[in-house]
Amino acid sequence: MMDSVTSMTFIIALYIFMLAAFTGYVVISRVPSILHTPLMSGSNFIHGIVVVGALDALFNATTLTGQIIGFVGVFLGAGNVMGGYVVTDRMLAMFRPSQKQTPEKKGQP
Amino acid sequence: MLIEYIVGLSGLIAAGLFIYGLKAMSSPVTAVSGIVTAGYGMVFVVGATFLNLFNISPDARPHLLVNVALAVVALLLGCLWTGWRGRTVQMTAMPQMVAIFNGMGGGSAASLAAVSLLSDHATSGLHLSVTIVGALIGCISFTGSIIAWAKLDGRMRKPVRFGGQRIFNAALFLIALVLGALTVMQYATPQGVLPGILFFAAALLFGVCMTLPIGGADMPVVISLYNAFTGLAVGLEGYVMGNPALMIAGMVVGSAGTLLTALMAKAMNRSLTNVLFSNFGDTASSAKGPEGEMKSADPSDAATSMRYASSVIIVPGYGLAVAQAQQKLYEFVKMLVADGVDVKFAIHPVAGRMPGHMNVLLAEAGVPYDMICDMDDINDSFATTDVALIIGANDVVNPEALTDKSSPIYGMPILNAYKARQVFVIKRGSGTGYSGVQNPLFFQKNCTMVFGDAQAVLSKMVEAVKALGTA
Numbered sequence: 001m002m003d004s005v006t007s008m009t010f011i012i013a014l015y016i017f018m019l020a021a022f023t024g025y026v027v028i029s030r031v032p033s034i035l036h037t038p039l040m041s042g043s044n045f046i047h048g049i050v051v052v053g054a055l056d057a058l059f060n061a062t063t064l065t066g067q068i069i070g071f072v073g074v075f076l077g078a079g080n081v082m083g084g085y086v087v088t089d090r091m092l093a094m095f096r097p098s099q100k101q102t103p104e105k106k107g108q109p
Numbered sequence: 110m111l112i113e114y115i116v117g118l119s120g121l122i123a124a125g126l127f128i129y130g131l132k133a134m135s136s137p138v139t140a141v142s143g144i145v146t147a148g149y150g151m152v153f154v155v156g157a158t159f160l161n162l163f164n165i166s167p168d169a170r171p172h173l174l175v176n177v178a179l180a181v182v183a184l185l186l187g188c189l190w191t192g193w194r195g196r197t198v199q200m201t202a203m204p205q206m207v208a209i210f211n212g213m214g215g216g217s218a219a220s221l222a223a224v225s226l227l228s229d230h231a232t233s234g235l236h237l238s239v240t241i242v243g244a245l246i247g248c249i250s251f252t253g254s255i256i257a258w259a260k261l262d263g264r265m266r267k268p269v270r271f272g273g274q275r276i277f278n279a280a281l282f283l284i285a286l287v288l289g290a291l292t293v294m295q296y297a298t299p300q301g302v303l304p305g306i307l308f309f310a311a312a313l314l315f316g317v318c319m320t321l322p323i324g325g326a327d328m329p330v331v332i333s334l335y336n337a338f339t340g341l342a343v344g345l346e347g348y349v350m351g352n353p354a355l356m357i358a359g360m361v362v363g364s365a366g367t368l369l370t371a372l373m374a375k376a377m378n379r380s381l382t383n384v385l386f387s388n389f390g391d392t393a394s395s396a397k398g399p400e401g402e403m404k405s406a407d408p409s410d411a412a413t414s415m416r417y418a419s420s421v422i423i424v425p426g427y428g429l430a431v432a433q434a435q436q437k438l439y440e441f442v443k444m445l446v447a448d449g450v451d452v453k454f455a456i457h458p459v460a461g462r463m464p465g466h467m468n469v470l471l472a473e474a475g476v477p478y479d480m481i482c483d484m485d486d487i488n489d490s491f492a493t494t495d496v497a498l499i500i501g502a503n504d505v506v507n508p509e510a511l512t513d514k515s516s517p518i519y520g521m522p523i524l525n526a527y528k529a530r531q532v533f534v535i536k537r538g539s540g541t542g543y544s545g546v547q548n549p550l551f552f553q554k555n556c557t558m559v560f561g562d563a564q565a566v567l568s569k570m571v572e573a574v575k576a577l578g579t580a
Contacts (some may be wrong), residue, residue, distance in 0.1 A: 010235060011350045013356065020344070020357045023128055024364035031135040033376065033458050033483055037465035040142055040369055041207050042134045044336050046127045047362040048210075049151065050217045050343040051184075052120070052158045053350045057224040058180050059162055060169045065174070066227055071179045073220035076213040078187025081155075083210035085148055086195030087203060092140045094472035 038091040045084030051077030112164050119157035120354030126150030131365065137478055154354060155184075176541065187213075200473045202432045204466060205261035208332045211256025211339055218342035219247035219309070225349050226292065226305060237296055241289040243345030245312045250338040252316030256327050257335065260320075269321040275386065278318050279411045280579065287312035319385070327384045329459075329466075330373050334381070339367025350558050376458030377521070403551050405558040409573035411498075411533045412441075418495035418576050420451040424526050426460055427465055428501015428537065431562035435474035438500065441567055442476070444574045453490070454481045455524050457505035488525050497529035500563050501536065507548045532556040535566050 031039055054077045058070030127150050133143030162177065169176065191210060198206050222244030226237075259265040271277075288308035295301030323331055347355025374381050384430030415421050423442070442452050454476065460467035468481055490498060495558060499506055506526040510519055526532055527550045534551060536558060550556055559566055 009351075010348075016353060016356050017344065017348075017360050020360035021364040024131075024349075024361035024366075027128065027132045027135065027361070028365040028368050031372075032137070033372070034456070034465050034468040034478065034481065035135060035137060035140065036369060036373065037203070037207075037469055038140060039131075039134055039465075040204075040333055040336055040366070042131060042147065043340065043362045043365050043369070044207055044211045044214065045144070046131065046147060046149075046358050047214050047336075047340045047343045049123070049127070049154065049355055049358045050186075050214055050221065050339075050346065052154055053221050053343075053346055053352055054217050055155070055158045055180055055354070056161055057221055057351060058183070059168050059173075059176050060228075061176055061224070062166075062168045062172060063227070066224055067176065067179060069220045069223050069227070070176075071183045073217045073224065074180055074183035075187045076220065077217035078184045079191040080187075080189040080210050080214035080217060081151055081441055083191030083195045083206065083213070084143065085151070086192050087146075087198075087210065088134075088144045089141075089208050090195070090200075091203065091469050092134070092144055094469060103408050 038088055041084060041088040041091060045081065045088055046083035048077060048084050051081055053077075111161050116157050116160055116164075117353075119154050122208055123150035123154035124357040126153075128344065128361060131361065153478045196366065200470055201433075202262070203469065204329060204332065205258045208254045208261060208328075208335075211332065211336050212251050212258065215247045215250030215254060215335065215339040217247075218253055218339060218346050219244050219312075221346045221350065222247065223309065225346075226296070228512060234293060237293045239309070239345050240349045241293055243342045243349065244309065245285060245289060246338050246345070247342035248309060248312035249316040250335045250342060252313045252337050253320040253338075254332065256317055256320035257332050259419075261328050268324045274318075278315070281311060281315045281318055285315055320497045321373050323384065327377075327379065329378065330370060330377065330381070330384050333366060333370040333373055337363050337370055340364075340366050348478060350428040373459075403558050404556070405560055406533075407563070408559055408569035409576075411557065411559050412570035412573040413577065414531065415450065415496050415498065415533070415570075416448060416577055418450060418531075420494045421445060421453075421498060422462075422491060422494050422526070422529065423452065424497060424499040424502050424524055425454065425456070425471065426500060426502025426505065428503075428535075429563050430467070430470050430501075432501065434500070434563040434567050435470050435476075437564055437567040437571065439474045441470075441475050441571050441574070442480075442567055444571065444578075448574075448578075452480065453487060455484065455487045455491075455526075456481055457484055457502070457524050458522070460502065460505060484522060484524055491525045491528040494529045495531060496528040497532045499526055499532065499534045499536075500567075503536075503548055506550055508550055509548070526550070527553060527556075530555060533559055535559045535561070535563050537562060 020039035028039065040091050051074060054070060058067065061067045061070045129149050130143040130147030130150065133139040133146060146254065146360055165173065195206060220242050225240055287310060288304050288311055291304035292308050295304060320331065340359045344356050344359025344363055346351060347353065347359050374384060429438065445452050454471060456467050468478065471481060472478060506524050508523065508527045510521045510523045513519060532550065532555055538560065551558060
């Protein structure tokens with residue numbers, strides 16, 4: 001998989017990058033400022049997908065160095081995923097409209 | 110063959126769910142469903158990746174068991190540690206948690222790059238260059254985020270600055286680039302190992318040195334920038350790995366993060382170059398402010414006038430969060446609302462530590478989000494409001510930002526609290542705000558100070574209103 005890179009796939013990669021960049025821009029451009037922090041955290045969670053690449057690298061490791069670096073990569077990536085999810089979820093769980101009028105008190109400081 | 114299709118399609122589905130989730134997260138009504146959707150995408154794609162075990166390279170087959178065991182242990186360790194930290198940390202400490210988790214993603218992208226540099230598959234120079242660029246960005250994001258975490262967490266209070274720092278940093282960056290180029294040129298030869306190791310060291314060091322001189326107040330913008338960096342690094346390493354899901358997710362975050370960074374910098378009236386290369390807060394402390402008398406009042410007096418006002422706008426600042434007084438504040442607000450007072454919260458874009466952080470803190474205390482207003486929506490209402498109650502905020506209500514061109518905060522958008530008929534300010538002492546600028550609002554005729562810790566003052570206010578109710 002890693003060596004199947006030709007000039008054509010590079011051009012396709014540039015297309016993917018361009019379309020993805022526009023997508024990210026459009027999705028975020030109308031966000032109210034109250035959601036800036038949760039959204040930063042949410043996008044932080046999404047780039048945690050790097051753990052998938054790290055897993056592939058670790059599965060294909062043949063040397064001890066490769067295994068160590070792969071292990072570190074998977075650990076860091078998994079942390080990115082889980083931490084990003086938990087923090088975002090906690091922040092977003094607090095947004096609720098006034099009709100419900102806070103039935104229970106969550107997370108006392 | 111079949112496995113390749115399944116794994117490839119699962120990546121596609123995950124990327125779609127991520128974009129859908131991100132879109133849902135941009136409205137408060139659907140935000141919760143958004144992160145859950147993205148979460149399903151992640152579980153799905155990570156699960157499908159394990160199918161790749163049937164498809165690994167022949168060289169790696171003897172190591173299969175060890176590798177799988179290592180992967181499972183690493184996954185568990187990463188998830189358990191951050192899951193526990195994320196669940197138990199105080200809401201006020203959220204920004205630094207975002208920083209540390211983001212740094213981990215950057216580090217993961219950098220180690221991906223290291224792995225693909227180590228494997229001596231024949232690859233093109235272009236391919237290697239992309240790997241190196243991704244590694245550089247990932248490393249900067251990794252160590253930079255750790256420094257940002259240390260600063261926000263109060264472990265590193267003063268920005269570290271020295272003469273010629275910018276030249277030093279520029280030189281370090283150039284060295285990293287040269288080492289990166291050497292690594293590409295001497296790839297898969299024994300001479301290529303040393304430049305490779307030095308390249309990673311230089312890139313990691315540059316992340317530290319780049320972040321050290323930046324002041325604590327600018328950290329939110331910096332974290333957002335590093336978030337975009339990590340996204341970019343993940344996207345580039347996705348290309349190296351031939352994994353389109355990483356490319357899409359990484360690049361979406363890269364561009365969304367860049368836009369978020371720009372929005373935040375704009376809200377703070379700071380350009381990005383200013384944040385990264387200037388020394389805000391160093392020279393400002395010498396600025397001379399207006400002199401005069403501040404009036405001060407008892408908490409109960411202030412509470413009484415708010416109880417008999419018809420409208421109150423509350424301006425919360427970081428001081429409120431530090432005093433952990435959001436719950437008490439909402440208790441007070443509920444009593445006012447029950448007595449028929451029209452209460453609104455006015456949030457400055459940079460109240461708290463990050464844009465939107467104050468909204469999160471208020472939401473945690475149970476304040477419904479439709480009582481909370483953005484600066485642009487509420488600024489015209491101050492003139493027709495009876496009482497503005499400012500709690501632990503200073504610079505964001507300083508009218509000098511509108512009028513005094515010599516002021517270091519000139520040009521920053523502020524909340525027009527000074528226009529209200531009566532202004533109460535709950536504040537610990539008569540000192541200046543973060544920028545070190547004295548606030549002429551506090552000397553205005555319609556302004557009364559209530560000195561004390563926000564938690565204690567608000568408790569007294571609640572009691573005062575209670576006493577009025579029973580009388």
